[in-house]
Amino acid sequence: xxxxxxxxxxxxxxxxxxxxxxxxxxxxxxxxxxxxxxxxxxxxxxxxxxxxxxxxxxxxxxxxxxxxxxxxxxxxxxxxxxxxxxxxxxxxxxxxxxxxxxxxxxxxxxxxxxxxxxxxxxxxxxxxxxxxxxxxxxxxxxxxxxxxxxxxxxxxxxxxxxxxxxxxxxxxxxxxxxxxxxxxxxxxxxxxxxxxxxxxxxxxxxxxxxxxxxxxxxxxxxxxxxxxxxxxxxxxxxxxxxxxxxxxxxxxxxxxxxxxxxxxxxxxxxxxxxxxxxxxxxxxxxxxxxxxxxxxxxxxxxxxxxxxxxxxxxxxxxxxxxxxxxxxxxxxxxxxxxxxxxxxxxxxxxxxxxxxxxxxxxxxxxxxxxxxxxxxxxxxxxxxxxxxxxxxxxxxxxxxxxxxxxxxxxxxxxxxxxxxxxxxxxxxxxxxxxxxxxxxxxxxxxxxxxxxxxxxxxxxxxxxxxxxxxxxxxxxxxxxxxxxxxxxxxxxxxxxxxxxxxxxxxxxxxxxxxxxxxxxxxxxxxxxxxxxxxxxxxxxxxxxxxxxxxxxxxxxxxxxxxxxxxxxxxxxxxxxxxxxxxxxxxxxxxxxxxxxxxxxxxxxxxxxxxxxxxxxxxxxxxxxxxxxxxxxxxxxxxxxxxxxxxxxxxxxxxxx
Amino acid sequence: xxxxxxxxxxxxxxxxxxxxxxxxxxxxxxxxxxxxxxxxxxxxxxxxxxxxxxxxxxxxxxxxxxxxxxxxxxxxxxxxxxxxxxxxxxxxxxxxxxxxxxxxxxxxxxxxxxxxxxxxxxxxxxxxxxxxxxxxxxxx
Numbered sequence: 001x002x003x004x005x006x007x008x009x010x011x012x013x014x015x016x017x018x019x020x021x022x023x024x025x026x027x028x029x030x031x032x033x034x035x036x037x038x039x040x041x042x043x044x045x046x047x048x049x050x051x052x053x054x055x056x057x058x059x060x061x062x063x064x065x066x067x068x069x070x071x072x073x074x075x076x077x078x079x080x081x082x083x084x085x086x087x088x089x090x091x092x093x094x095x096x097x098x099x100x101x102x103x104x105x106x107x108x109x110x111x112x113x114x115x116x117x118x119x120x121x122x123x124x125x126x127x128x129x130x131x132x133x134x135x136x137x138x139x140x141x142x143x144x145x146x147x148x149x150x151x152x153x154x155x156x157x158x159x160x161x162x163x164x165x166x167x168x169x170x171x172x173x174x175x176x177x178x179x180x181x182x183x184x185x186x187x188x189x190x191x192x193x194x195x196x197x198x199x200x201x202x203x204x205x206x207x208x209x210x211x212x213x214x215x216x217x218x219x220x221x222x223x224x225x226x227x228x229x230x231x232x233x234x235x236x237x238x239x240x241x242x243x244x245x246x247x248x249x250x251x252x253x254x255x256x257x258x259x260x261x262x263x264x265x266x267x268x269x270x271x272x273x274x275x276x277x278x279x280x281x282x283x284x285x286x287x288x289x290x291x292x293x294x295x296x297x298x299x300x301x302x303x304x305x306x307x308x309x310x311x312x313x314x315x316x317x318x319x320x321x322x323x324x325x326x327x328x329x330x331x332x333x334x335x336x337x338x339x340x341x342x343x344x345x346x347x348x349x350x351x352x353x354x355x356x357x358x359x360x361x362x363x364x365x366x367x368x369x370x371x372x373x374x375x376x377x378x379x380x381x382x383x384x385x386x387x388x389x390x391x392x393x394x395x396x397x398x399x400x401x402x403x404x405x406x407x408x409x410x411x412x413x414x415x416x417x418x419x420x421x422x423x424x425x426x427x428x429x430x431x432x433x434x435x436x437x438x439x440x441x442x443x444x445x446x447x448x449x450x451x452x453x454x455x456x457x458x459x460x461x462x463x464x465x466x467x468x469x470x471x472x473x474x475x476x477x478x479x480x481x482x483x484x485x486x487x488x489x490x491x492x493x494x495x496x497x498x499x500x501x502x503x504x505x506x507x508x509x510x511x512x513x514x515x516x517x518x519x520x521x522x523x524x525x526x527x528x529x530x531x532x533x534x535x536x537x538x539x540x541x542x543x544x545x546x547x548x549x550x551x552x553x554x555x556x557x558x559x560x561x562x563x564x565x566x567x568x569x570x571x572x573x574x575x576x577x578x579x580x581x582x583x584x585x586x587x588x589x590x591x592x593x594x595x596x597x598x599x600x601x602x603x604x605x606x607x608x609x610x611x612x613x614x615x616x617x618x619x620x621x622x623x624x625x626x627x628x629x630x631x632x633x634x635x636x637x638x639x640x641x642x643x644x645x646x647x648x649x650x651x652x653x654x655x656x
Numbered sequence: 657x658x659x660x661x662x663x664x665x666x667x668x669x670x671x672x673x674x675x676x677x678x679x680x681x682x683x684x685x686x687x688x689x690x691x692x693x694x695x696x697x698x699x700x701x702x703x704x705x706x707x708x709x710x711x712x713x714x715x716x717x718x719x720x721x722x723x724x725x726x727x728x729x730x731x732x733x734x735x736x737x738x739x740x741x742x743x744x745x746x747x748x749x750x751x752x753x754x755x756x757x758x759x760x761x762x763x764x765x766x767x768x769x770x771x772x773x774x775x776x777x778x779x780x781x782x783x784x785x786x787x788x789x790x791x792x793x794x795x796x
Binding site: 523 | 680692696700704706709710713714736766
């Protein structure tokens with residue numbers, strides 16, 4: 001057997017490691033360990049020079065194993081594997097010891113940290129002697145992309161990819177695309193009309209030869225991995241033939257039953273058969289089965305009688321579509337915090353306490369009040385309070401800042417001043433106006449005579465104490481600048497509710513095996529350096545499903561996710577990691593326990609030259625190692641996580 | 657005499673708990689230095705032999721930590737780990753090791769403070785228990 005020659009490299013990481021760990025002592029110690037022929041320490045092992053040290057030693061000293069003790073392998077393992085490969089050493093003959101995240105950054109006693117670093121290096125040195133060279137393989141990839149969620153993020157990502165002439169499947173669970181942006185009236189700080197800038201993009205999606213739009217559809221299941229995902233999509237029955245429907249709207253007009261419109265936030269009505277809004281794409285009607293009298297009582301079918309195109313089809317069934325894609329972009333957006341949860345604000349109890357999105361529909365010229373700001377009784381309000389941070393920056397609900405509320409709160413103040421000249425009170429904790437043109441807009445609104453009260457609102461009540469307060473809603477807050485409680489009588493209260501993760505975010509995360517942060521939003525691969533990738537290769541995230549953000553940031557992130565997906569496509573093939581299960585056919589007794597425990601159907605007991613043995617399909621195996629644990633003979637093991645390799649580390653850590 | 661410092665081996669899944677320990681580092685959340693982390697790809701990969709080897713070699717405690725059931729990168733690793741753990745708990749008891757020396761936790765990537773708390777709690781508990789009773793017997 002070839003003699004093992006290990007090189008050990010201890011990184012200072014500036015003072016990140018060297019500040020707590022005596023790196024020279026660790027290097028000296030490493031030099032005394034079995035099989036180690038060289039041990040060095042250097043300021044930054046990840047630098048060109050640091051990597052050069054490794055490469056030179058591999059060439060000059062004939063190293064056949066390399067250990068670097070530095071940051072987390074989740075950070076730089078690929079860097080050092082590449083350096084080994086460049087110098088002609090198989091990258092799997094490298095081992096990483098984590099002496100920064102797991103040592104110097106979490107301990108402050110120099111002696112203790114140095115001893116721990118030595119232990120970790122010793123374990124890596126022992127383990128690397130058990131490492132084996134492994135070869136990666138490549139397989140072809142499917143260039144199609146699936147975008148899940150048809151809000152502005154999904155629309156942007158889909159268009160970017162489709163304009164590169166790659167097939168995009170855009171899946172939207174609602175009857176039409178557009179998302180929350182379609183409901184907005186004007187967008188801060190430029191005050192351009194939301195629908196005017198969104199509609200052209202929606203139309204482009206509807207007509208794009210490279211986009212297949214699957215509206216009113218939901219993902220049922222996903223199998224496979226980057227390059228080769230198989231997705232089951234349920235196209236929910238609209239009870240209207242999309243091909244035949246012209247979107248003329250006669251059916252909705254003739255439908256005798258009206259219910260609250262979701263699009264109008266319940267401020268307006270829609271038919272039970274309906275097109276959600278005037279610019280909806282696809283512009284086709286949908287029957288709301290839950291409220292349809294025909295489905296409930298077996299009688300009516302008025303829409304069918306009046307439809308000239310004969311598009312209504314009560315026999316339609318949900319349809320399952322199987323799609324094959326190479327990458328997936330999640331743009332599933334956000335839910336709004338339920339203002340009822342904070343009962344002291346009176347939402348749902350007092351008529352004139354509204355949420356931001358309700359007010360948004362009110363100021364929209366195409367909305368239920370045709371752009372008029374009205375109280376429930378039809379009067380115009382004389383005084384309006386805008387309450388910031390409802391459900392956000394609040395330890396009882398969401399700790400995070402919702403990022404958009406300050407700016408839309410200012411927008412409302414401006415619109416109220418412009419449209420009805422009412423008195424406006426902004427009740428805020430801090431004004432956060434950080435984007436392009438935001439601070440200027442804040443100044444402008446200040447100059448328009450809006451009152452700013454710095455303090456969190458405690459309560460909204462209709463119990464008046466003075467004559468001035470009679471018949472009004474009284475907003476009670478602590479003015480932290482004046483240092484006293486204020487009572488502000490107003491006619492209307494607008495609650496700036498937090499953006500929160502979708503209620504089904506947990507299911508979606510599970511479906512795609514991606515992680516969520518403590519706040520519930522989808523988690524990026526690296527918070528700073530890989531913000532649209534996820535823990536699952538080939539799955540990207542963009543927009544508010546990753547965290548609250550405004551439209552410009554959402555669009556930028558969507559384009560970033562599209563670029564990531566395009567870079568997967570343009571590579572044309574995927575690398576199959578060799579770190580999968582393998583069978584020692586001499587030991588295998590063909591008991592089939594591996595086959596039973598595997599969730600990916602990778603091992604199968606087959607007959608090979610008349611002998612029954614287990615055989616692993618490397619393309620299906622994820623390398624989780626469950627099969628190796630249940631294997632009674634030790635025939636099954638996972639490459640690069642073998643029993644010997646892991647046991648050797650446990651042993652080495654406890655040797656001294 | 658110096659205070660007893662237990663030796664604890666933590667077998668941590670690459671996707672959740674190992675990453676949580678990384679984030680504890682990035683966030684400079686300090687915890688006792690008694691723990692040595694060994695990276696495994698999945699908690700469901702933890703072989704009973706690693707636990708036995710650790711106690712044989714004189715570990716005072718072994719922690720097996722990985723994703724919550726919903727977060728598993730491999731769909732169903734945690735329940736497989738749980739099944740192994742339940743069996744091993746009995747084995748470890750038969751060997752004369754007290755409850756608390758073998759511990760199973762689910763700590764997701766976002767739970768770095770919980771990781772630090774678990775280590776703190778475990779060190780405290782094992783300090784009370786003292787040296788692993790196996791250590792003396794193995795020496796003999």
